[in-house]
Amino acid sequence: MxxxxxxxxxxxxxxxxxxxxxxxxxxxxxxxxxxxxxxxxxxxxxxxxxxxxxxxxxxxxxxxxxxxxxxxxxxxxxxxxxxxxxxxxxxxxxxxxxxxxxxxxxxxxxxxxxxxxxxxxxxxxxxxxxxxxxxxxxxxxxxxxxxxxxxxxxxxxxxxxxxxxxxxxxxxxxxxxxxxxxxxxxxxxxxxxxxxPVAETDRSGAGTALAGTVVFLVFLALYIAAEASASNWIPTSLTRNHAPPFVASTMAMVWLAVSAGRLAAVPLSVHLAPHFMVLGSVGCATGMFLLARFEPAAPLAYIATGFFLGPVYPATVSWIRRVFPSRAARIAATVMAGGGLGGIFGPPLVGAATDTFSTAVIPLAIALILVASLLTGLGITVFFPSRPTSAGKGQEPGREDHQGDQERIGLVLPVGPGPVPGSAPRD
CATH class of the missing domain: 1.20.1250.20 (MFS general substrate transporter like domains)
Known part of the structure; x- marks a missing residue:
């Protein structure tokens, strides 16, 4: 990890x-x-x-x-x-x-x-x-x-x-x-x-890349469905026992927690692989939504979900590059666009759950969406493992730390942030 x-x-x-x-x-x-x-x-x-x-x-x-x-x-x-x-x-x-x-x-x-x-x-x-x-x-x-x-x-x-x-x-x-x-x-x-974009030799075929795109898209769509449902339905969940000013201030704290979570993830991301950061964050957020079912703990639990959900989206982009390095730009763009569909189906699903049961089901419904996202992410780690990383074009190429990795995976790194002279990107 x-x-x-x-x-x-x-x-x-x-x-x-x-x-x-x-x-x-x-x-x-x-x-x-x-x-x-x-x-x-x-x-x-x-x-x-x-x-x-x-x-x-x-x-x-x-x-x-x-x-x-x-x-x-x-x-x-x-x-x-x-x-x-x-x-x-x-x-x-x-x-x-x-x-x-x-x-x-x-x-x-x-x-x-x-x-x-x-x-x-x-x-x-x-x-x-x-x-x-x-x-x-x-x-x-x-x-x-x-x-x-x-x-x-x-x-x-x-x-x-x-x-x-x-x-x-x-x-x-x-x-x-x-x-x-x-x-x-x-x-x-x-x-x-x-x-x-960095051009690398990608050993995966088009079929593998397509399958990976679909699975990553499903993962991100489920995550965004949970995130959008949280921003839309947490206020409703809190109004059952709290006044509107308290609810508004809690939601502001949730957004602050999202930023705090991303800031806290900066030093951790230097040492942890992106998939570990993503799956760990989703797992912790799921636990916080389950904790929010208990009314006294709900406000703090919801703020904690913001903290844990914060790093997921940025780290997922980096995770895609680890799995499909030479196709990262195209695959990530498709995944980000398609993943946004989660914001369309997520809130109505949670709304339907409140119609069937009551607003008390909101944290459980969001937790179940995150569980589906977590299981999809675990499947990605099994069937689409991350590859050894190479330095980006902003990386200093002469560092001896990376020489072994460069030779092992056959990369020729450019000097400086510009494109490699005479080379053309290819898959």
Whole structure:
């Protein structure tokens, strides 16, 4: 279970290129978390100002989700041709356009178009996950947890920004502020070093890769189903015995715990293999949901679930690269896009359980979804074992620590973060 790669936490920040990439990605995930959390608090204002029904307002999130799904899939397939930098810059441009579209739109059609643009930019910028994991190599899981920590912080800032904007008369200020951050992000992405996915010889056939993609997709969809169900149904579970202000503060603590869990996972990820981090976290979260069935323990147990669920998504991206190194960008993009379907079927399943039984069944229902995810993950470790890791293109190639691994698996590592001269990516 221990990852024996002789990396240390200091290697995350070894040179200015690494530090700049981490800073830019952290700002990106902060902006992504903020954008996703803006919609909900603004729904009542949109309904009243535009005379919309609840189902119509819900189309904002639908357009955003559709755009994000399409963008994740497309980005995963063009990365090898144009490199990470071009994709990230395009995402920042579209993201900015979506924000300013929201800020300047007063008609329903313009708002939906802006939601689609914001979703397209969102999904394209999610490519930062693939960029970071590929660039940092064996330290990918640690770098991903560090940068993804800011997504949770953004999810807390989003409702606060929406509240300030509404107190000043509408939605425009929130999206203007978001657009300003998106422009700053765009300026920072222009200074990123060019980088293409690492090309390695993959011994697996297309059939094995397809099967692995499906199983990873099922695993992530089940995990996201549990995560989405938690964010949607934990408040309902708590309102059985607690007042609304207490419930709201508890949910804020859950989001803080998600960020804290990712921060705590940074040093652990240096020493633990990604699959161990993922399965251990899912197992602990399952235990916390079962503990939440006991009312006195429920608030603290729910906060603990946020802590344990935090590292799962970033570490899963790194896990995919360990299993399918040369196909990681395409497979991870497909898995991330398809895994998002869990957010569609998870909450309704838990809702159906509450209709059949009562709201007391909420923590048990979510725990059962996590058990299914855990069993799927264990199956992956059996049928799709991780391979020896190689350094990413951001890794210093001359270190003697890795020389044995490089010779054993037949890798020729490039010098610096650029592509290997004269080489073409291949599967």
């Amino acid at each position: 221990i990852d024996h790669d002789p990396m240390t936490l200091r290697d995350l920040f070894r040179d200015k290129d690494r530090r700049y990439l981490l800073l830019t990605a952290s700002l990106a995930f902060l902006a992504l978390g903020t954008s996703q959390a803006l919609y909900g608090p603004l729904y009542p204002w949109f309904r009243e100002s535009l005379s919309l029904s609840g189902s119509a307002v819900g189309l904002i999130a639908s357009f955003h989700f559709f755009g994000a799904t399409v963008a994740v899939l497309v980005a995963g397939f063009v990365l090898r041709r144009v490199g990470f930098k071009a994709v990230i810059i395009a995402g920042a441009c579209i993201f900015s356009a979506g924000y300013f579209g929201f800020a300047t739109s007063s008609r329903w059609g313009g708002i939906l178009a802006s939601a689609l643009l914001l979703g397209l930019g969102f999904g394209t910028l999610v490519s930062f996950n693939l960029f970071i994991d590929d660039y940092f190599g064996p330290l990918g899981a640690a770098a991903l947890n560090l940068t993804n920590m800011f997504f949770g912080i953004g999810a807390i800032l989003g409702p606060l920004l929406a509240g300030i904007s509404l107190s000043l008369g509408g939605h425009r200020l929130a999206f203007l502020a978001g657009g300003a951050v998106a422009l700053l992000l765009l300026a920072m992405t222009l200074r990123l070093r060019q980088h293409h």
